[in-house]
Amino acid sequence: MTSNPLKLTTLLPLLTLSLVLAACAHPDPPASPLPNDTVAVHGDDTLPGSTHGHAHDVQLVQPGVPEAFQVTQARLSPERLIIPQGDRLSAQSLPTNLQPNKVALKVLVLSSGPSDFGIGAAKAMLSQAGVPFEVLDATSTPLTPETLIASDGTGKYQGVILTDSALTFQSSPGFYSSALDTNEWATLFEYEKAFKVRQLALYGAPTTAPEDYGLRLVYGTEFATGNLNVTAAGRAAFKDLTGSAIPLRYAYTYTAQLEAVPGVMTQPLLTDDAGHVVAATSTVDGRERLILTSAQNPYLLHTQVLGYGLVQWLTRGVHLGEHRRFLQVDIDDWFLNGDEFDPATGGLRAQSFRLSASDALSARDQQRALDGAYNVVNNFRYAIMFNGGGANAASLKTCTPELYGSLIKDALSSVSRCMAYDFDWVNHTRDHQRMDVMDLPTSTTAIAGNFSIGTQLGLQMSRKSLVTGEHSGLGYMDPTDDGTRNDDGFSQPKQDLGLGRSNPNLITAATNSAVRYLASNRSVASQWDASCPTCGIPHPFNASLLLVPRYPNSIHYHVTTPEEATASYNKLYAPGGAAAYWDHAFDYAELLDVDSTQGVGHLFEGTAWPTYMHQTNLRQYAPGKSVATDWVKAVVDKYARYSTLPLNTLRWDDLGAYVQRHTLEEKAKATNAYTAVWNRATNAVILSRSGGSVPVTLTGAAGGSMYGAYEAKQLTLGSTVNVLVKPK
Known part of the structure; x- marks a missing residue:
């Protein structure tokens, strides 16, 4: 390889269409398309309240791909890429005390400045794996040997990520410059050669500048919608993939063919349906490189599928942190009566809904069947968030209540006692009252009283965990709430007032009841840590109480059948809906397809956050079927199509302990x-x-x-x- 990169070459512009993706820094799903992501959807009139003082909001979950992702496929004209000439003829000399066998476990991300569209994907995949990294803005900070090598001669970085292969930015209208000059490129290449450090280019139109990958563009075959097919070499590099074709949508993709170049060995990893190369490894002069020719974005499926394998390739499978994936699904409001949506009126049915004994038994059987149907699923079980105020602890323990007549005071309570070890039972407060403004004695009764009922029922509980009704008490609230309406229906409008407006009585009652893990709302900005998306949040009033965020989905709290689920969804997102988004009304299969795409994205993120649904969603609408399990199956179907990595399900107490340790670990890395x-x-x-x-x-x-x-x-x-x- 020569250390004198070309000063000037021609190529398709890396940014023209790709800059569309810069607009894709939309709020992380499940953000709402509306100013507030949680609203009460009451149609034209206020819906009647629920029994047990229990009402819910309908979470507005971003329903699909934002318009910013609608990448046009116009044919582009060639542009000029300038590699600025450095002030020296070669790379700066590396130190004489070089220790080429020693590298710090950290990754360097080289960025092309504030408008760099690839930086989000780089940060996401490294953060999800727990890999420490530093970002260098090459448009403002010089790249020197001192940048790369410590004073004792140790390499500072075990891997290098280029957000695009030439670190391109628009230097003037119609012209694109590399953020590194010829000397800086040569210095980087010398470092990678000396320390055997791999380089990953997340995006590029491979030509000969700033270096030759042994690939040449195939003009006229670019695409933004297609498939990425995994080669045999790709399956060896991405050890977690099944080998199934990976759908690519909304991402501009260059295609290439192999070119024989002396000293360069290139191995295709991914191809398009026509056999053109869209990802490859390439070696030259002792350096190992991997280039992708599709734009990357952390919210797009192909980036999510490939991210884990890219990090493992870059680090050779040796790095700080770990990437694990979880299948955590919570079912709220067990034992309560709940609202039921009426598709005919768009409002609520006069009769509320409560799970029957047969519904509950079927839920147990559904989770067992799901656990056995997928190799990637490990010990799946629903976490049941129960409200003991709706139970009867005197009802006989049995899974066949129809045989015992008057001994059955409440069939759901009887079969719940029978299934005490089949679910992870979690405290959801006794009566689901709103806890934003509640005194200490009432808060204590709500929490400790529910633990007492769970003990009477013989439930195997996660005793350190708590989910409050509506995630209340944590500062996302109606600011005018004075505590006199805790039994009323959903109080609106809610505002994110921050954790500083949490109810101190809730925090005291929870800690006095030995609660250590408290569910929060991942849709509310103050209730998750944007600086560490895989971390929990120690509560500012008491750091021994850790907030564990939960995701909503688009299976609304008041739907019990596919018809109800679809009608409620369309009432929001179909033409004429309250948050109209789609150009037509969905059927049930479309609803599951769209929302499971968001759900599977959460799995690929490697966060341990549960998705929460409600007892209404577990109604057995057909033998062995419920809308809750339909959703879980749709998510796992998508996941298992592409990945072999196990999906772990932890009991909430174990989940909280995992998140607590992980949070301490990530914060320790962040502070060096x-x-x-x-x-x-x-x-x-x-x-x-x-x-x-x-x-x-x-x-x-x-x-x-x-x-x-x-x-x-x-x-x-x-x-x-x-x-x-x-x-x-």
Whole structure:
């Protein structure tokens, strides 16, 4: 390879269509298309209230792909890409004390400035894997040997991500410049060669500048909608993929063909339906590179599917942190009567709905069938958020209540006692009252009283966990609420007043009841950590109480059948709806398809956040079927089509403990609380910490627990330890 990149070349513009994707920094689903993402949808008139003082909002979940994703496919004219000439003839000399076998476990992301459309995808895939990284804006910060190499000669980075292969930005109308000059490119390449550091280009139109990948553009075959087909080499590189074709939508894609170049070895990983190359690894002069020719965005399915494998390839499967995936589904309001939507009127039926004994037994059987139907599903079970005020603990324990006559005071209570170990039972307060403004004795009764009822029923409860009604008490509330209407229906308008407006009585009652994990609303900005999307939030009133966010979906709280689910959805999103979005009314299959696409995106994110639905959604509308399980199956069907990584389901107490440890670990990495250096000569990672102990997870560690094709070991680090690793 030459160290003198071309000063000027021609190529299709990297940004013209791709800049459309810059507008795709839309709110993370499930954001609402409306100013407030949670509203009470009451049609033309206020809907009647529910029994047990229980009413709900309808979560407005972003229904599909924003218009910004509608990428046009106009043919583009060639433009000019300028690689600025550096002030030297070659790369800056690397230090004489070089230790090329030692690299820090951190990734460098090179960005082309504030308008860089690829930075979101780079940050997302690294954050989801827990990989520490630094971003260098190459338009404002020079790239020098000191940037890349520590004073002791150790490499600062184990991998390099280019947001696009030439770090392109529009320097003047019609012209595109690289953010690195010829010397900086040469310095980067010399570092990668000396330290055997892999380079990942998240997007590019491969030509010969700033380097040659052994690929040439096939003009006139660009596309924004198609399939990415995984080659045999692709299955070896992306060890988590099933090999099924990956649908690509709304992302401009260049296509290429192999070109014989002396010294360059190129291996296609992904191809389009015509066999053109859209991703490949390429080696030259001892350097390993991977280039994608499709634009990436963290909200698009192809980026979500590929992200895990790209990070593992870049790091050789050795990095701080881990990426795991979870299938957590909560069912709220068990034992209560709930509203039921009437498709004929668009309002509520006069009769409320409560699960029958046969509905409940079917829910158990449905989760068992789902768990057995997929290799990727591990011990799936619903988490049942129960309100004991609607139960009767004196009802006989049995799964056949029809046989016992007057001994059955309440059939749902009887079969719930029988299924005490079949679900994860979680405290949802005794009566589902709103807790935004509630005194301490009432708050205590709501929480501790429900634990007492669960004990009387013999339920195997997650005793450290709590979900309040409407996620109330955490500052997302009607600011005029004075606490006199806690039994009323849903109070609107709600505003995000921040966790500082949480009800201190709720926090005190929860901690006094030994609660440590409190569900929050992932749709509310103050109730999740945007700086660490996989972290929980220690409550500011009491750091021993950790908020665990939950996602809503588009299976509304008051629907019990496919007809009701579809009619309620269309009332919002079909033409003429309250939040009209689609150009036609959906049928049930379309509803499941669209919403499961959002749901599967949450799985690929690697967050442990549950999706919550309601007891109404578990009605057995046909033998062995409910809209809740239909939704879960639709999500898992999509997931299992592409990925082999296991989906874990944890009991809420275990989930909270996992999130708590993970949060401490991520915060320790963010503050550089310890160092991690990989000595490739000994295949050991040296972890060093002075001070108090911090949790550490090391993927690639020998003797760790297996997840997919990689091992990960959890450690508590308080000094210096050497950990053997097994790179892939």
